[in-house]
Amino acid sequence: MKFYSTNNKDLRVGFEEAVFNSMPADKGLYMPEHIPRLDAQFISKIDQHSLPDIAFRVASALLGDDIAPEALRELVTDAINFDAPLVPLDQHTAVLELFHGPSLAFKDFGARFMSRVMGHYLREGQKQLDVLVATSGDTGGAVALGFLGVPGTRVTILFPRGKVSPIQELQLVTNGQNIRAIEVEGTFDDCQALVKQAFADPELNAQLRLTSANSINIARLIPQTFYYFHAYAQVRRAGGTEIVFSVPSGNFGNIGAGLLAMKMGLPVKGFVAATNLNDTVPRFLESGVYEARPSVQTYANAMDVGAPSNWVRIMDLFGGDLEAVRRVVHPARFSDAETVRAMAELADRYDYIACPHTAIAWLGAEQFRKEQPGDYHCVFLSTAHPCKFPEVFSAELAARISTPEQLNSLAGREGKAFAMPADFNAFKTFLTASE
Numbered sequence: 001m002k003f004y005s006t007n008n009k010d011l012r013v014g015f016e017e018a019v020f021n022s023m024p025a026d027k028g029l030y031m032p033e034h035i036p037r038l039d040a041q042f043i044s045k046i047d048q049h050s051l052p053d054i055a056f057r058v059a060s061a062l063l064g065d066d067i068a069p070e071a072l073r074e075l076v077t078d079a080i081n082f083d084a085p086l087v088p089l090d091q092h093t094a095v096l097e098l099f100h101g102p103s104l105a106f107k108d109f110g111a112r113f114m115s116r117v118m119g120h121y122l123r124e125g126q127k128q129l130d131v132l133v134a135t136s137g138d139t140g141g142a143v144a145l146g147f148l149g150v151p152g153t154r155v156t157i158l159f160p161r162g163k164v165s166p167i168q169e170l171q172l173v174t175n176g177q178n179i180r181a182i183e184v185e186g187t188f189d190d191c192q193a194l195v196k197q198a199f200a201d202p203e204l205n206a207q208l209r210l211t212s213a214n215s216i217n218i219a220r221l222i223p224q225t226f227y228y229f230h231a232y233a234q235v236r237r238a239g240g241t242e243i244v245f246s247v248p249s250g251n252f253g254n255i256g257a258g259l260l261a262m263k264m265g266l267p268v269k270g271f272v273a274a275t276n277l278n279d280t281v282p283r284f285l286e287s288g289v290y291e292a293r294p295s296v297q298t299y300a301n302a303m304d305v306g307a308p309s310n311w312v313r314i315m316d317l318f319g320g321d322l323e324a325v326r327r328v329v330h331p332a333r334f335s336d337a338e339t340v341r342a343m344a345e346l347a348d349r350y351d352y353i354a355c356p357h358t359a360i361a362w363l364g365a366e367q368f369r370k371e372q373p374g375d376y377h378c379v380f381l382s383t384a385h386p387c388k389f390p391e392v393f394s395a396e397l398a399a400r401i402s403t404p405e406q407l408n409s410l411a412g413r414e415g416k417a418f419a420m421p422a423d424f425n426a427f428k429t430f431l432t433a434s435e
């Protein structure tokens with residue numbers, strides 16, 4: 001499979017180059033040159049397949065022979081070694097829990113797959129790979145665990161100071177070994193802009209072998225399609241056929257992967273793009289005017305993104321046709337007050353404790369059902385375990401949050417983060433000084 005830049009379809013590169021270069025020099029994003037359709041037979045019998053099986057089929061369709069089948073199967077099975085169960089709340093609504101991996105967030109799908117793809121291509125004696133990642137909360141922790149101790153790699157995580165939850169911060173700053181963290185005086189958008197500027201800086205790229213672990217990297221996006229097919233398989237087992245997915249959205253990689261899955265043949269009735277008050281995309285879908293605004297801090301901090309990177313990919317998937325996007329992607333936005341009320345309602349009505357991001361996705365599903373009643377299944381995505389955000393819950397609800405074993409490894413750990421202004425020269429000096 002070749003990958004083109006969304007800014008120049010004539011620029012085509014192989015998978016390995018797309019992964020390591022992460023972002024084309026023209027600042028577009030890489031997309032597969034054609035979207036393969038999965039075999040209709042396979043889709044019709046998908047309920048007979050396990051998550052690793054589905055993941056292998058989808059990855060093979062997207063990568064062709066870029067990675068040999070046996071190696072790809074091994075890679076996928078090793079990366080996706082945890083489940084993504086669909087938990088029913090009522091007859092027509094279910095939550096897809098994507099937080100059962102090591103960092104307790106859906107980012108483990110992308111980070112684990114990507115680190116293994118890079119491992120597959122890395123050769124001894126090559127220049128050290130400098131992996132840069134900007135995070136608003138969850139991506140950094142997943143990437144850190146994905147690369148911890150991987151020889152030949154060094155990871156630099158940038159996060160906005162004081163804007164991630166205490167547990168997320170521990171996941172970012174306590175890794176040691178080949179993982180370093182920088183707390184940036186600014187927002188996630190500042191962190192993301194610094195990282196993108198680094199990829200566009202010729203001097204830096206002559207000195208260091210830089211790569212991105214954000215969802216601008218196509219290797220982060222591909223594995224996120226797996227769980228949409230897996231959700232469909234589970235809905236089919238429960239006797240359903242038609243699905244609306246409600247996706248908590250920040251950088252728009254998650255819903256972008258869902259739309260890619262749909263283009264590959266996954267039967268979907270529609271998607272809800274559910275945001276917090278960082279609503280650049282809902283505003284765009286409503287008004288047709290794209291205006292990225294500086295992000296504001298909310299309880300659903302991982303979605304505090306003002307300039308979502310992956311929106312260009314979504315427009316590209318629909319050939320730039322906004323009306324076509326609008327037919328499939330339904331916008332929804334919710335305030336902190338609505339989010340907290342939804343968390344309490346989920347607990348009361350269903351005895352389900354959801355993190356703020358998940359609660360926003362549920363609100364999106366509820367809103368869609370009110371607008372378009374019907375016999376379809378609403379699947380809302382749970383992107384992080386609630387134990388990452390105890391401070392957002394009332395004391396009574398916080399006491400009901402389960403403690404997954406993944407949390408134990410953080411207990412009593414001391415961390416370290418370098419403080420830095422949102423200034424490119426300071427970032428560049430940091431990267432080169434510690435070469």
Ligand SMILES: N[C@@H](CCOP(=O)(O)O)C(=O)O
Binds near residue numbers: 107135138215216252
């Ligand atoms: N929501 C993310 C922000 C980074 O987005 P990504 O799509 O590049 O992973 C986070 O939790 O850090």
